[in-house]
Amino acid sequence: MSCGKPCAPPYAVQSTMDCTGRWLSSIPGDLRGDTEELLLDDNTIQVVGNASLLSYHQLRCLSVTKNRLKLIEPGAFLNSQGLHVLSLAENLLFTNYSLTAAALSALPALRTLDLAGNRLTEDMVSVLVWNLSSLKSLSVARNIIMRLDSSIFVNLTQLLELNLEKNYIFEIDQAFEGLQRLQKLNIAYNYLPCVVEFGLTQLRVLNVSHNVIEWFLALESDDLFELEVLDLSHNRLLFFPLLPRQSKLHSLLLKDNEMSFYQRLPNGTSLANVTVQFLLIDGNSTTITTVSLWDEICHSNLSSLRLLDMSQNQVWYLPEGFLAQMPSLTHLKLNQNCLETFHLLEGDPLDMLMELDLSQNRLAELGLEVDAGDILPNLQLFNLSYNQLRTLPHGVFTHTRRITTVDLSRNRVDLCPQPVEAVEAESPPCVDIRGVETLTHLSLAGCGLRGLGGHPFQGTSLIHLDLSDNHQVLSGDLEWLQDLALTLQVLSLRNTSLSSTAVDFSAFHSLVHLDLSGNSLTLFPTSLGVVNLRSLDLRDNCLPALPSDVTRTPLGKSLREVYLSRNPYNCCTLGWWDALQRVEELRVLDGREVTCNYTSRTLRPWALPEPVLRSCRWQTADLALLYLVLALPTCLTLLVAFTVVFLTFKEKLLKMVKSRCGVSSPY
Numbered sequence: 070m071s072c073g074k075p076c077a078p079p080y081a082v083q084s085t086m087d088c089t090g091r092w093l094s095s096i097p098g099d100l101r102g103d104t105e106e107l108l109l110d111d112n113t114i115q116v117v118g119n120a121s122l123l124s125y126h127q128l129r130c131l132s133v134t135k136n137r138l139k140l141i142e143p144g145a146f147l148n149s150q151g152l153h154v155l156s157l158a159e160n161l162l163f164t165n166y167s168l169t170a171a172a173l174s175a176l177p178a179l180r181t182l183d184l185a186g187n188r189l190t191e192d193m194v195s196v197l198v199w200n201l202s203s204l205k206s207l208s209v210a211r212n213i214i215m216r217l218d219s220s221i222f223v224n225l226t227q228l229l230e231l232n233l234e235k236n237y238i239f240e241i242d243q244a245f246e247g248l249q250r251l252q253k254l255n256i257a258y259n260y261l262p263c264v265v266e267f268g269l270t271q272l273r274v275l276n277v278s279h280n281v282i283e284w285f286l287a288l289e290s291d292d293l294f295e296l297e298v299l300d301l302s303h304n305r306l307l308f309f310p311l312l313p314r315q316s317k318l319h320s321l322l323l324k325d326n327e328m329s330f331y332q333r334l335p336n337g338t339s340l341a342n343v344t345v346q347f348l349l350i351d352g353n354s355t356t357i358t359t360v361s362l363w364d365e366i367c368h369s370n371l372s373s374l375r376l377l378d379m380s381q382n383q384v385w386y387l388p389e390g391f392l393a394q395m396p397s398l399t400h401l402k403l404n405q406n407c408l409e410t411f412h413l414l415e416g417d418p419l420d421m422l423m424e425l426d427l428s429q430n431r432l433a434e435l436g437l438e439v440d441a442g443d444i445l446p447n448l449q450l451f452n453l454s455y456n457q458l459r460t461l462p463h464g465v466f467t468h469t470r471r472i473t474t475v476d477l478s479r480n481r482v483d484l485c486p487q488p489v490e491a492v493e494a495e496s497p498p499c500v501d502i503r504g505v506e507t508l509t510h511l512s513l514a515g516c517g518l519r520g521l522g523g524h525p526f527q528g529t530s531l532i533h534l535d536l537s538d539n540h541q542v543l544s545g546d547l548e549w550l551q552d553l554a555l556t557l558q559v560l561s562l563r564n565t566s567l568s569s570t571a572v573d574f575s576a577f578h579s580l581v582h583l584d585l586s587g588n589s590l591t592l593f594p595t596s597l598g599v600v601n602l603r604s605l606d607l608r609d610n611c612l613p614a615l616p617s618d619v620t621r622t623p624l625g626k627s628l629r630e631v632y633l634s635r636n637p638y639n640c641c642t643l644g645w646w647d648a649l650q651r652v653e654e655l656r657v658l659d660g661r662e663v664t665c666n667y668t669s670r671t672l673r674p675w676a677l678p679e680p681v682l683r684s685c686r687w688q689t690a691d692l693a694l695l696y697l698v699l700a701l702p703t704c705l706t707l708l709v710a711f712t713v714v715f716l717t718f719k720e721k722l723l724k725m726v727k728s729r730c731g732v733s734s735p736y
Contacts, residue, residue, distance in 0.1 A: 084127075088112070096121040106130040113137055117172075119144035132156040134183070139164045143171040154181040158208070162187040166197055174200035185210040185232070195221045208232040210255075217244035226250070234258050234276075245269055256280070257300070267313075269294075276300040278322070285310035286358075294318075301326070302378070312369035319373050324402070325381040330388050371395050378402040380426070385409060397421055404428040404452065412436035413444055424450040428476065432456040435465075443468045454478040454512065460498030466505045474510040475502070478535070482516050484525035504528035514538050514561070520545025530556050537563035537584065543571050551576060563587045563606070575599050585610070586632065593619075601627040608659065612636040615645040620652055628655055634662035638674070641667070641685035646674045 086104045088097060090111040095118075100107070104125050114136040122128060128149045138160035146152060155176070162169055162184065173179070182204055184197065189212040198207065202224050214236040221244055222228065230253040231245075238259040245251060253274040261280040268288035269275070273295050277285075282304040287294070294316040301310060306326035312318065346359050371394045378400075385407040392398070396418040403411075408430040413419065422445055427435075435458065437444055448469045453461075458480040466472055477500065485499040502508060508529045515538040522545070531553050536542050543565050554576040562572070564587035574580070575596040583600075586608040593615050597605075601623055613636075619625045631649075638646075643665060649655060657663065664671045667681050677685075 098124055100124070103127055108132045109136070110134045111136075115139050117141040117145045119147075121145055122149050125149065126151075128152055130154040133160070134158040136160055138162060141169040141172040143168060143175075145172045146175045150176070151178055152176050153178055155179060156181075156183040157187070158183045158185040158211075160187050162197075163189050163193060166193045170197045170199065173197060176201070177203060179203055181206040183208045184212070186212070188213055190214060191216055191218075191221055198222070199224060202226060204228055206230040209236075211235045214238055215240075217241045219243040219246060223247055229253065231255070252295075269296075270313075271295055274298040277304070279303045281305050283307050285312075287311055287313040289314075289358075291315060298322075312371070315370050317373055318371065319397075320376040321371075321374060322376075322378045323382065324378045328379070328382040329384055329407075330386060332388055369394075373397055375421075376400045379406070381405040383407055385431075387411075393418060395419075400424045402426045404430070406430050408432055410434045410436065419444075420446055423447055423471075426450075426452040427456070428452045429455040432458055434458075435461055437462045437465055445469050447471055450474040452476045453480065456480050458482055461500050463501070466502065466508070469505075470507065472505060472507055475508060476512040477516060478512045478514040480516055482513075483518065484513075484521060486523035486525060502526070502529060506530060509533065511535070518542040521549045522546070524549055524552055526552050529553075532556055532579075533559040535561040536565060537561045537587075538565075540564070540566050543567055547572060555579060558582065560584070569594055572596075598622040598624050600624055603627060604630040606632040607636065608632045609635045613639045614642045615649075617644045617648070619645050620648040625652070628652075630656050630658055632659050633657055634659040634664070636663075638663070638665040639667075640665040640672055640674070640677060640681060641688050643674050643677075650675075 084101060084104050085106040085108070086100050087108045088100075089108050093109065093112040093114060095114060095116075096107075096109065098121070102124055105127050107125065107128060107130070110132055111134075114133060115138060117133070117138065117140070119142045122131075122145060126148055129151055131149075131152060131154070134156050135158070138157060139162070141157075141162075155173075166189065173182075179201060180203065182198070182201065184194070185208045189197070189209060191214045194209050194212070194214060198204065201207075204225050205227055207225065207228060207230070210232045211234075214233065215238060217233075217238060217240070219242065222231070225248060228248050228251055231248070231251060232255045234255050235258040238256060238261060241256075241261070245254065249271060251269065251272060254269070254272055255276045257276045258279040259277075261277060261282055263282055263284040263286075264277060265284060265286045266288050267286065268290070270292050274297060276298075278300045279302075282301065283306060285301055285306065287310075291314055294313040296313060296316045296318050298320040299310075299312075299318060300320075300322040302322045302324035304326050306323065306328045309328060309330070310321075310323070312321075344359050346357055348355065348357055350356075374395045375397050377395065377398060380402045381404075383406065384403065386409070392401075392413075398419060399421050401419075401422060401424065404426045405428070408427065409432065411427055411430075411432060411434075413436070420443070425445070425448060432453070433456075435453070446468055449471050451469075451472060451474070454476045455478065458477070459482060461482075466475075483497060483499045485501040485503065502511070503525065504527070506528060509531060510533040511529075511531055512535040514535045518536065518539040519541040521542065526549060534553065534557060543562070550572065556579060557577060558579050559582040560577070560580060561584040563584045567585060567588040567590065569590050569592040572594070573596045574583070574594060577600055580600055581602060582604040583597075583602055584606040585594075586606045588610055590607070590610040590612055593612060595616075598616070598619070599622070605624075605628060615633075616622075625648075646663075649657060660675075663674055665674050665677075666672075667677075667685075672678075672681065
C-alpha cells in the first residue's frame with residue numbers, strides 16, 4: 070500500500086510519507102526506502118514487529134499516535150539507529166511496557182519521545198526511559214503517575230523539556246535534582262499541595278498551574294536563578310509566593326488563587342510583625358523555617374518582571390512599595406479582586422506600564438498624583454469596568470501620551486461637559502476625555518448616561534464607541550454624536566431606547582460595524598441606506614420588514630454580516646428576505662433563528678407551508694385587479710338574470726307597453 074506525501078513537514082526532513090487515518094493494522098512495507106518521516110496516526114496498529122521498519126534505514130521521525138499499540142518488539146528499531154523523534158501518544162503501552170522499553174533502548178540518537186496517554190504509572194515510566202540518556206524532550210502527560218522520586222529520571226542527563234501535566238501527582242521527592250540541563254518543566258493539572266525549597270536554578274519555565282498549591286517557597290539562597298516564567302495560576306495560594314532572591318523572572322502568573330495581603334486588615338489592625346513557621350520533615354530530620362508574611366516581597370528581586378497577573382484573588386489592597394519593585398512592568402492585571410482604592414504615586418516607577426486592568430473590583434476611588442509629573446506615560450489600555458467609580462482624577466489622561474483604550478463600563482460616571490440642566494445646579498463629578506488625541510477605543514456601557522450635552526468627545530479620534538445599556542443617552546440634542554462621524558468605525562447603541570428617526574447615520578462614512586439590537590425599532594432607519602456598513606445587528610427590535618430594495622442600496626452592496634433574529638417580521642412581506650438570500654457575499658449569521666408571524670403562528674421564512682404562500686400571494690396581489698376579479702362573477706350573474714327575465718316576459722311587456730301607450734298612427 071502506498072501513502073501520499075503531505076505538505077511541508079514540521080521537521081527538517083527530505084521525504085515524508087503520510088499514512089494518517091487509513092485503518093492500517095500494520096506498518097506498510099512498500100513505501101519509499103528513503104523515507105525520513107513516517108506518519109501513522111489514527112490507525113489500528115497493535116504491534117510494531119521486529120521486521121516492520123526494515124525498509125526504512127533513513128527514518129528520523131516516526132509518529133504512531135492514536136492507535137491501539139500494545140507492544141514494540143525488542144528488535145523493531147535495530148535498523149533505525151538515526152531515529153530522532155518518536156511519538157507514541159494515546160496508545161496502550163502499559164500492557165507490555167518492559168518489552169517496549171527494550172526496543173527503545175536501541176535508539177542511541179533519540180531526542181524527542183512522546184508517551185502521553187498510555188496509562189503508565191511512575192514505575193512503568195522509569196523502566197521505559199531508563200536507557201534513553203540522549204533524550205532532550207520527554208512527554209508523559211495524561212498518564213496515571215502519582216509520585217515522583219529521585220530514581221525515575223536519573224539517567225536523563227541531557228533532558229531540556231519535561232511534560233508531566235494531567236497526571237495524579239501529589240508528591241515530588243528530589244525527582245529533578247539530577248536534571249542539570251532541564252529548562253522547561255510542566256506539572257500542570259495535578260494534585261501538588263505545595264512547592265517548598267524550590268532550587269532548580271537552571272530552569273527557565275515552570276508551569277505548576279491547576280494544582281492545589283497553598284505555598285510556594287523558593288530556596289533561601291543568593292544563587293542566580295534562570296527562571297523567566299512562573300505559572301502558579303488556578304491553585305489555592307494563600308500568600309504572595311516567596312520567590313528566588315535573584316532571578317530573570319519576566320512573567321509571573323498568579324490568576325485564580327485565594328491570595329491576599331495581611332499587613333493590615335480592613336478594620337485597621339496591623340499584622341506587620343506576624344510570622345509563619347514552616348515545619349519541613351525529610352526522613353528523620355526536621356527543619357523549622359520562620360518567614361515574615363511581608364519580607365518575602367521585599368527580598369525578591371522583581372526588577373525584570375514585565376507581566377504580573379494577580380486577577381481572581383482576594384486582594385483588597387497593595388502593600389506600600391509593592392509596585393516600586395517592578396520598574397520593567399508592562400502588563401498588570403488586578404481584575405476580579407476586592408480592591409477598594411488604588412493609588413499611583415510619583416515614586417512608583419511604572420513608566421513602562423502599557424496595560425492596567427482594575428476591572429471587577431470595588432473601586433470607589435482612583436488616586437493619582439497627576440500634578441507631580443508623568444504618571445503612566447506609556448499606558449495604552451486602561452480597564453476600570455465593573456467598579457463603583459463616580460469620577461477619575463482631573464487630568465488623569467494628561468500624561469498618558471499613548472493611551473488608546475479606556476473601558477469605564479458599569480460605573481456611574483458622566484462625561485464632561487455636563488448637560489445644561491445639570492450645570493445650573495451644583496455640577497456632579499465627571500470624566501474629561503476632551504483633547505485626548507490618542508484615544509481610539511472607549512466603552513461606556515451601562516454607565517447610566519443621560520442626554521450628553523456640549524461636545525464631550527471633542528479632540529478625540531474615536532474609532533470604537535460602546536454606549537450600550539444607557540437607556541437615556543440618546544435623549545436631547547445629538548450633536549455630540551456627529552462630532553465622531555468622520556472617524557467612528559464601530560458603534561454600539563444596543564439597548565438605548567433608540568427610535569427609528571432618532572439618529573441620522575448618513576454622515577458616518579467610516580462606519581463599518583453598527584449594533585442596534587435590543588431597541589424598539591418599528592421602521593428600518595432610512596439613513597442607513599447610504600452607509601457602507603460591513604456588519605449590522607438588528608436583533609431584538611420590532612421590525613415587521615426591511616425595505617424591499619435594501620440589496621440595491623449602498624448598504625446592501627457593502628454589507629457582509631447581519632443579525633436579524635427576534636423581530637416580528639410579516640410572513641407575507643418577505644421579499645427583502647429572498648433578496649438577501651441571493652447576495653452571495655452576505656451572511657445572515659443567525660439565519661436559522663429568524664422567524665416571521667402569520668396570523669397567530671410563528672414560522673421559518675425558508676420553510677413556509679404552501680397554503681401560507683398561496684394566502685400571502687392573494688394578500689399581496691394588486692388590489693384593483695383583486696376587486697375586479699371579485700366583482701366579475703357578480704356582474705355576470707346579474708347580467709344573465711336580467712337577460713333571462715327579459716326574454717321570458719318579452720311579449721307580455723310589449724303588449725302592456727302598447728296598451729298603455731298605444732295611439733293610432735295615421736298612414
